Amino acid sequence: MNKRSFIAALPAVLAAAAAFAATPAQAAAPFPDKPITLVIPYPPGGPTDAMARTLANEMSTHLPQPMIVENRAGANGNIGAEYVARAAPDGYTLMFGTSGPLAINASLYQGLGYDPVKSFAPIIHVGYLPNVLVVNPAIPAKTVPELVAWSKTHPRALSFASSGSGASSHLAGVMFNSVAGTDFLHVPYKGTGPALNDLLGGHVAMSFTDVLTAKPFVENGKLRALGVTTLKPSRALPGVPTIAEQGYPGYDVSVFFGVVAPAGTPADRIEALNRAFVQALRSEKVKALFASQGLESAPDSSPRALGAFIAQEKAKWADVVKRSGAQIN
Known part of the structure; x- marks a missing residue:
């Protein structure tokens, strides 16, 4: 290679050398190297x-x-x-x-x-x-099919509490009405606490609340659990069947x-x-x-x-x- 050709090729050579030198350092950069x-x-x-x-x-x-x-x-x-x-x-x-x-x-x-x-x-x-469908013990139903049957003879007599419009406890009820053909009335509250208080007080009939909230009240008899809202039972509430296995396959919330x-x-x-x-x-x-x-x-x-x-x-x-x-x- 003559001098003129070498000078012309020099920028490309230097760029390739720089890239070669940078590659190992970049490859060795750990992740993460900061919080x-x-x-x-x-x-x-x-x-x-x-x-x-x-x-x-x-x-x-x-x-x-x-x-x-x-x-x-x-x-x-x-x-x-x-x-x-x-x-x-x-x-x-x-x-x-x-x-x-x-x-x-x-x-x-x-x-x-x-x-x-x-x-x-x-x-x-x-x-x-999972959520769980719980009712006030004043409601006679012991299973989901019994609740649905009872609701047919008491149109719009059953209301369900949620922690607010659009919450999972609301939409679970909407989905249930759709698959079961029921007409449960939605009563929204500003949070799980107020909804639970009115459910315990009998002002509303039921709720599709989370298992953690429901667990102590189910165990002391202040609420009755009728069905877990997921396809598989909940470890937190062993023995409570799913809604899906009680006649509503695919119901999963x-x-x-x-x-x-x-x-x-x-x-x-x-x-x-x-x-x-x-x-x-x-x-x-x-x-x-x-x-x-x-x-x-x-x-x-x-x-x-x-x-x-x-x-x-x-x-x-x-x-x-x-x-x-x-x-x-």
Whole structure:
């Protein structure tokens, strides 16, 4: 090569050398090399917050960096969800989401600033919390078929309490009316506490509340459990049959929990996070807490499974929300 040719080729040679030198350093860059933020789209102190904090604490033993919890509450989880959806897709900002922001809210709220399917990269399906149909003991029914039969002879005599319009305890009743042909009257409350108080007081007949809330009142006889709302029985209420097995196959309502990252997060980082979460969920401490809260394990912990589940739940609840007439601006 003559001098002129060498000079002409020099920029390309230098660029190739620089690329070669940079590649090993880039490949060796660890992930994560700084703390990861786990956003909880609800206030501190609730069961979702407790689950997420327990899991985040355990994650720190399976990653080279700590996981920091940050509560960004408001609009039934939408504020935190939109924050994560707009975060840098680098694996350092995650959300511990629930059925609200990851499925139901897409149909319930107008002008939502994110899409549960398109805006997030799924990481892991943590589990789900069943609801249970409970009645005040003044109602004579002992089973779901008996309740339906009794309602036929007492039109609109049965009302069900929920923690608010659009909540799972509301939509579970809407779905039940649809499959059972009943006409239970919905009575919304501002939270589970007020709804439970009126149910115990006999002002409403029943509720499709979560198993954790219902458990102590079922055990002391102040409420009667007729059926669990998921396809499988609940470990928290052994012996209580599912609604599905009492004549309504396919009836399946629960609050699910999953961890997601912003869409576009690199696949290798998603896989690394998934492996660490799987290890954390196997911890005896985490399993004990989740079991005490009535949480059931997800059947598949892969990112792909969570993605398919979110899409399925979004479509299911869109239909139920439409039938309910619930809409929030």
